[in-house]
Amino acid sequence: MNVAVAKTGKGRAVSDLFTSAEGRLPGSPSVIAARREAFETYERLGLPHRRIEEWKYTDLRALVGEVLPLAAAPDAAALKRAAEAVKAHAIDGARKLVLVDGVFAADLSDVKALSSEVSFKTSRESLEKDAGLLTTASTDAVISLNAAMATDGVVLSIADGAQLSAPIQIIHIATAASASSFTRSRVAVGKGVHATIIESFVAAGAKAYQINDAVLMTVGDDADVAHIRLMDDAPDAVNITSQFVTVGANTKLNVFNMTTGAAVSRLQGFITLAGEGSELSANGVNLLQKTEHGDTTLVVDHAVPNCVSREVFRAVLDDRAHSVFQGRIIVRPDAQKTDGKMMIRALLLSDEAEADNKPELEIFADDVSCGHGATAGALDESLLFYLKARGLPEKQAQALLIQAFVGEAIEQIADDNLREHVIGIAERWLERRQ
Amino acid sequence: MALLEVKDLKVRVEEREILHGLTLTVNEGEIHAIMGPNGSGKSTLSHVIAGKPGYEVTDGQILFKGEDLLEMAPEERAAKGVFLAFQYPVEIPGVTTMNFLRTALNAQRKARGESELMVPDFLKKVREVSKSLNIPQDMLKRGVNVGFSGGEKKRNEVLQMALFEPSLCILDEMDSGLDIDALRIAADGVNALHSPKRAMVVITHYQRLLNYIVPDIVHVMSKGRVVKSGGKELAQELEESGYAQFEDAA
Ligand SMILES: Nc1ncnc2c1ncn2[C@@H]1O[C@H](COP(=O)(O)OP(=O)(O)O)[C@@H](O)[C@H]1O
Ligand SMILES: [Mg+2]
Numbered sequence: 001m002n003v004a005v006a007k008t009g010k011g012r013a014v015s016d017l018f019t020s021a022e023g024r025l026p027g028s029p030s031v032i033a034a035r036r037e038a039f040e041t042y043e044r045l046g047l048p049h050r051r052i053e054e055w056k057y058t059d060l061r062a063l064v065g066e067v068l069p070l071a072a073a074p075d076a077a078a079l080k081r082a083a084e085a086v087k088a089h090a091i092d093g094a095r096k097l098v099l100v101d102g103v104f105a106a107d108l109s110d111v112k113a114l115s116s117e118v119s120f121k122t123s124r125e126s127l128e129k130d131a132g133l134l135t136t137a138s139t140d141a142v143i144s145l146n147a148a149m150a151t152d153g154v155v156l157s158i159a160d161g162a163q164l165s166a167p168i169q170i171i172h173i174a175t176a177a178s179a180s181s182f183t184r185s186r187v188a189v190g191k192g193v194h195a196t197i198i199e200s201f202v203a204a205g206a207k208a209y210q211i212n213d214a215v216l217m218t219v220g221d222d223a224d225v226a227h228i229r230l231m232d233d234a235p236d237a238v239n240i241t242s243q244f245v246t247v248g249a250n251t252k253l254n255v256f257n258m259t260t261g262a263a264v265s266r267l268q269g270f271i272t273l274a275g276e277g278s279e280l281s282a283n284g285v286n287l288l289q290k291t292e293h294g295d296t297t298l299v300v301d302h303a304v305p306n307c308v309s310r311e312v313f314r315a316v317l318d319d320r321a322h323s324v325f326q327g328r329i330i331v332r333p334d335a336q337k338t339d340g341k342m343m344i345r346a347l348l349l350s351d352e353a354e355a356d357n358k359p360e361l362e363i364f365a366d367d368v369s370c371g372h373g374a375t376a377g378a379l380d381e382s383l384l385f386y387l388k389a390r391g392l393p394e395k396q397a398q399a400l401l402i403q404a405f406v407g408e409a410i411e412q413i414a415d416d417n418l419r420e421h422v423i424g425i426a427e428r429w430l431e432r433r434q
Numbered sequence: 435m436a437l438l439e440v441k442d443l444k445v446r447v448e449e450r451e452i453l454h455g456l457t458l459t460v461n462e463g464e465i466h467a468i469m470g471p472n473g474s475g476k477s478t479l480s481h482v483i484a485g486k487p488g489y490e491v492t493d494g495q496i497l498f499k500g501e502d503l504l505e506m507a508p509e510e511r512a513a514k515g516v517f518l519a520f521q522y523p524v525e526i527p528g529v530t531t532m533n534f535l536r537t538a539l540n541a542q543r544k545a546r547g548e549s550e551l552m553v554p555d556f557l558k559k560v561r562e563v564s565k566s567l568n569i570p571q572d573m574l575k576r577g578v579n580v581g582f583s584g585g586e587k588k589r590n591e592v593l594q595m596a597l598f599e600p601s602l603c604i605l606d607e608m609d610s611g612l613d614i615d616a617l618r619i620a621a622d623g624v625n626a627l628h629s630p631k632r633a634m635v636v637i638t639h640y641q642r643l644l645n646y647i648v649p650d651i652v653h654v655m656s657k658g659r660v661v662k663s664g665g666k667e668l669a670q671e672l673e674e675s676g677y678a679q680f681e682d683a684a
Contacts, residue, residue, distance in 0.1 A: 381487070386524045389484050390534075390594065391512035391542035400537060404528025404577075 015043070021070040021149060026124040027131070034131040038139075039148035045141040054140065054268075057324040057356045058295040063264045064238050068210050070149065071101040071179035078175040078204075083108055085173045085204035089232075091421060094169035094198060101174060102151045102181030117162035123153030123184055133186055136216060137270060142240050146182055146214045153185035153213075156197075160190035160220065167196035167226075167418075172213065174206040174237065184214040191220035191248070196415060197227050201261070203234035210238040221248040221275055226255075228418055230425065233261040235290070241267045249275025249304075256413050257284035258422055259294045260429050266295040266324075273300070273307040280309040283412040285422075287429045288321035288353075295324035302335040305365075311342040314409040316402055317353035318433065328360040331368050338368040346376040347405050349398070399430040436497075437462050437602055437633045438483070443494035445475075445482055445658075452478045454658040455494065460602070463630040467644055467669060468637045470655030471677045476637045477521055479655075480606045484518040485511050498602065512538075513545035517600035519591035521607040521637075526578035531590065534578045535560060539597055563596040567623045585616030592623040603627065604635045609643040621646030641673035656680045 018039045025035060047064065048055035074082065082100040086108050090096055097120070098108040104122040111120055126133050133155070134147040154170055174181065187197060201211060211233065219225050233239045239262045247253050257267050273280060286294040300309045315323035329340040346355030359372035379401050387397035406426050413419040438460040445453040452475050460466050470476055482489050483496060485508035496503040503511060526534065540550045551559075564574065567589045579587050588608055595603055605624065609617055624647055628634065636647050644652075644666065652668040653660045654677070661680045662668065 380524075382524050383526055385486050385508065386520070386526070387534075387538070388508040389486075389512055389518060389520075390538040391509050391545065391598070392538055393507075393509050393541065393545075396537070396541060397509075400529055400534070401526070404526065407528045 017067055017069060018148060024070060024073065024151060025149065026127040026151070028128065031127055031131040031134070034134050035148045038134065038144045041139065041144040042141050042148060045144070048141050054297065054326070057326070057358075058264075058266050058293065060142075060264075063293055064210070067145065068178055068180045070151070071176035071181050071209070073103050074100040074105065074175055079105060079108065081175050081204040082173040085202050086171055089171060089200050089202050091167060091169050091198055092417065094167040096169050096171055097154045098171045098173065099152060099154070099183055101176045101179070102183050104152045104154065114168070115162065115164055115166070117159040118164070118168070119157045119159070121155045123150060123155055123186070126155045126186070133184060133216070136214065136242075136244050137272070142212060143214060143242050146184055146212045146242065149180070149182035149212070150184035150214070151182055153183040155186045157188045158190050158193050158195055161192045162190065162195065164193070164195040167198055169198040169200060172199070172201045172211065173204050174202070174209045174211065174233065175204045177207045177209060180210040180212065182212045184216070186216045189217070189219045189223055189225055191222055193220065193223045193225065195225050196418070197225070198418070199229045201231045201233050201239055203237065206237075207234055208236045209234065211240065213239070213241040215241070215243045217243065217245045219245070219247045219251055219253055221250055223248065223251040225251070225253050226413070226415060226418070227253065228255070228413065228422070229257045229267070230422070231257065231259045231261055231265060231267070232425070233265070235261060235263060235292070237262045239265040243267070243269040245269065245271040247271065247273050247275060247278050247280065250277040251275065252279050254281045254412070254414055255283070256422070257296060258425060259284070259286040259288070259296070260425060262292065262294070264293045266297065268297040270299045271301065272303055273309065274303050276304050276306045278307045280307070281412050282309065283312045283409045285313070285406045285409045285426065286315040286323050287406070287426065288315065288323055289318040289433070291320050293322045293324075295326075297324070297326040299328045299330065300340065301330045301332070302338040302340060303332050305334060305336045305338065307335070307338060309340040310412075312409045312412055313344045314406045315346040315355055316349065316406060317346060317355060318349040320350070320352045322354045322356070324356045326358045326360070327372065328362060329370055329372070331361075331363040331365050331370060333364040335365050336367045338365060338370065340368070340370040342372040344372070344374040345405070347402065348376060348378050395433065399433070402430060403427070435462050436460070437499060438635075439497040440479070440483075441495050441497075443479075443482070443496065444492045445478060446490040446492055447478065447488065451492070452658055453482070456659055458653065458660055460633045460635060462601070462633055464651060465628065465634045465636065465647065465649045467649035467652045468635060468655055469639070469641075469652060469669060469672055471681070472639065474655045475658040476655055477606055480518050480604050480637060483516065483604060484508060509541065510545065512598070512600075513542045515601035517595055517598060517603050519588070519595060519603065519605045519608055521610065523579050523587045523591055525580045527580050529578050531574045531576060531578050532560070535574075535594065535597060538594070542598060559597065563593055566626070567593055567596070568619050569593055584611035585613070585620070588612060588616070588620050589623070592620050596623065596627055601631060602633050602635070604637065606637045607639060608636070609638055609640060617643065618646060641669045644669045654680050
């Protein structure tokens, strides 16, 4: 294993990663061939490092070093531990779809309770048939690695017109220490659908594990969809997630990410507004402490005219934490009347914390209204003093101001229950600081 | 009994001495007025009593109920009964006034070893007090002081005073920016809190406020010192002759 970090050994160790996993990877010989090709792409590129522009602030070679071997399929004991974690993290009333160490766990999931308008299969089943799931709009090393190694995931298709009263919650649970899980899911949302999809990442006792997840999502016309991701992996874990989202016309999409865990994390989202008249609200909060590194990289591509995008991101950084936000808004030549705004703010609770905010506009149309802002700073001393003069101890005064700060992003979540749930996560994070 | 004893207090801000040996004693039940021209150090004194950072006390002491106030963190002072109604109350977006009031009150109670106030009791109390101060309920749902007018901000300070029931209330230029109606409401609120156990220190530039809150003792401050103390007639005297005579005295 040591070989993997040595320069000359990288190639070899990486090959071991694939060959030792091959027997567990679903797929016909042609799918396996596609996977091998993806793996070769990954092998050629290696883990992203700081000289690759998109990964400048998140040098996985330095931060992660090596990709751990594939986690074993969960045994009965692992599933038992996972069941406990499911209980702790299930959202009230949600239909749960549970992945344990990268493998779909039917017994922990509510497949039968899914609406008849939702068709479900596992990614394993999909990949046994064909390699369709492996294709994505863009590929980098971690996405290629995911294509090569994905063991499972969920494939959901929500029928046109479905009004889902219950949210669907995909719960990723890690039970295996010092191992990697690779998941890849597809969610196809039909026209006129009203739905909420939640993804949760949690540990069930596992330490020092790695997650590489990919989500491929399409949202049809006239839909109203919320997509909430809650990443609370173990403090020494790695979570790299890539999301590809294509949005139809006259649709409302509300996406939110909350990062409260993992030593190293990156959420890279590629959202394409492909139909006119749609509104994207993309928001997130990173709550980081110790030496945690949390990266949110979001590309919003206005491919057609008359769409609105709003991005509100907040990072709270304690100790020596490092937050990265790279937000790019692309406005294609045809995408006139685009209205795109992005506001990123980082709150530094310690002198040693670091925030790298990189907003970018790439505008090729002339009749647009786009803007961005980025700030980083400490808590306002005069506000802190006011609260202390009213009897709040330092930490409690800070907590109140931090809640207000992240509230600006959290309040973008339209659903009352979900918003309260997310506020609860932030409150628990703040309590851990006290 | 002496509630507050400020003895020969010298205070520096950014290497510059602002208070040059200030002495002041306030007993339970008394209403004191501190008057003085702009820049004489009135707000500095109030900030040092409340524990605002950035002030260096180079000499003298402040006792509150016989205890060394300067040794205490601002939140301890608040829990022990020191309340400063700020000249410029800050705006705190995202923290509703209601949440702020409840958090602050319970923090003070906790520090004193008292149980938290139950929500219905708390709400009842807030409703009563805010009604008497003419503060509409929907204002309490907004961020602390966010979008409040000058008068509303000052009334919000008085609301807190009524809720926290401090034993020493320092009101820094409560009258600034208030029209006569707003001033009357705020002053009525303050007068309602007057009790034999509670002392008030009313800081003001103008005599006008003292028509509504009538002091027992008036101090004239100039250039970082108390240069004259007397009865309420001193305020009237100042109104007629101005501060100039004291500027020379200091
Ligand atoms: N933070 C500060 N930094 C520098 N000088 C200050 C500061 N605060 C007050 N001062 C100075 O101290 C003096 C007294 O100010 P202040 O206490 O606000 O007076 P008052 O409230 O009587 O008008 C003034 O000369 C003012 O400029
Ligand atoms: Mg002043």
